Amino acid sequence: MNVGESAMAFTSKQRNLFPEGLSSFPSEYTKSSLGATSSTQSYCTAPASSTGSIISASIAIATRKRKPRYRDHGRVSTWIEGMRAASPPRVAILKTATCSGARKVLPDTQYNEWVAKHPSALATFESMMEAAKGKQMVLFLDYDGTLSPIVEDPDQAYMSEAMRAAVKEVAMNIPTAIISGRGRDKVYEFVQLAEIFYAGSHGMDIMGPAEACNGLKADGLKSKDEKGNEVVFFQPATEFLVMIDEVYKTLEHKTKNIVGAKVEHNKFCVSVHFRRVEEKNWQLLAEEVEFVIKQYPKLHVTQGRKVLEVRPTIHWDKGKAVEFLLKAFGLANPHNLLPVYIGDDQTDEDAFSVLNKEHIGYGILVSSAAKATGAAYSLKSPSEVMEFLHCLVRWRSKF
């Protein structure tokens, strides 16, 4: 699914679809193209067979004489601390010796306390769905760490066939979108499902079928893809394409001698991966990012799981993408809506905030360790996410 990057003019009717934040963009940014734990049997018990400008030329830093390194120890050390806290280990299993010498496995108290505040979406499925009756559910899924397990090499973050089947099935019943930090094309390559919406680059690159398979009709912002199919298409940050490309090349060059460092081009943003870099070199890598980014006042850095993400400073994030998609589907009346957002990362918190602000839907954090989050519910792992998707399909098939 590819759409040309040429500018698309919006009619005033189409502009009405924009979430409020977008219509208030500074003009330089807007030259865009377009509780019950036991009663889970009915829906939640898996069947035996289930497996479950654009940059100004003045910022041509590549040709600029290098100044003495600016060391913002504050920001760099915050990143490093975040890096250590990211990708927390699996739930700590505390072992203690008993008087007989045997080792007894104790539960992780901290995690248990956290789960009491963010209950398992599987254990509380029935009560969650009680509130969904009569409402239009819309499902938003993050990709890495949610649909695919976190792996060392970002290019190898494949989704299992079983997960693909689960997403496909749920999308046949509930409008579904995947919202990822990755480039949209890359996520599509991994997921390979034409019937769902994709919002790549943290929501800055949205595309999906104009008529979703579940009968809902998307409205406005339509375009044609390469095959001539009508699609909903929206990119609020096209002005930054050249700048991002330049930053990608600069970062790749500057980090090429840091063993394990990887710079990933995500179209409207750039990821700098720390996962395979020795911890003693994290500071060096973070300083390189800081040094380059200092030259680009229109870009900022956010942090994910052992990754720094360089992004355009526009009022747009995964939360805005959720608002946009709900409006694009004509689903703006919060009383009839039940958006469910499942994600594992810091950037997913923007989406949880939107649901909290509107007092609608369910945010579900995927984590096997206690973490600060705005999500009301939790799931431990991508395999629990898959189980939850199966539960949704069984629940939906009753209506």
Ligand SMILES: O=P(O)(O)OC[C@H]1O[C@H](O[C@H]2O[C@H](CO)[C@@H](O)[C@H](O)[C@H]2O)[C@H](O)[C@@H](O)[C@@H]1O
């Ligand atoms: O919004 P997401 O779909 O969660 O994407 C966020 C970033 O995910 C990827 O990086 C993460 O997953 C990699 C593969 O498991 C892992 O190696 C890395 O450490 C994680 O940070 C992706 O590569 C990034 O570009 C995304 O921004």
